[in-house]
Amino acid sequence: MDNTHQNTQKENQQNQKKQYFFQKKPQIKKKQCKFCLEKIKEIDWRQSQLIKLFTTETGRILPRKITGVCAKHQRQLAKAIKINRNLAILPYTTMSLK
Numbered sequence: 183m184d185n186t187h188q189n190t191q192k193e194n195q196q197n198q199k200k201q202y203f204f205q206k207k208p209q210i211k212k213k214q215c216k217f218c219l220e221k222i223k224e225i226d227w228r229q230s231q232l233i234k235l236f237t238t239e240t241g242r243i244l245p246r247k248i249t250g251v252c253a254k255h256q257r258q259l260a261k262a263i264k265i266n267r268n269l270a271i272l273p274y275t276t277m278s279l280k
C-alpha cells in the first residue's frame with residue numbers, strides 16, 4: 183500500500199515539473215539585433231560613438247549573449263572595433279591605468 187502511495191506522489195511531482203517546463207518555454211523572448219532593426223547592412227568603423235556602446239569600460243568587446251547582436255553583425259562589429267583600436271580611437275585595455 184505504501185509503495186503505491188509513494189509512486190503516485192512521485193508521478194504528481196513529475197507532472198508538476200513538466201507543467202512548469204511547458205509554462206516557462208513560451209516566456210523566453212528573443213533579443214533583436216539593433217543593427218537589423220535599423221536595417222544597417224554594413225557597420226561603418228567611422229561611427230566610433232556607436233561602436234563604443236558595444237565595449238566595456240575596460241575596452242573589451244561585449245559578447246553576443248549580452249548585447250543580442252546577430253552573428254553577422256557581431257563579426258562586423260569586432261572588425262570595426264579592431265580597426266578603431268589600431269587607430270587609437272578606442273583603447274585595447276585600460277586595466278593597466280588602474
Ligand SMILES: [Zn+2]
Pocket residue numbers: 215216217218251252253254255
Ligand atoms: Zn544583425
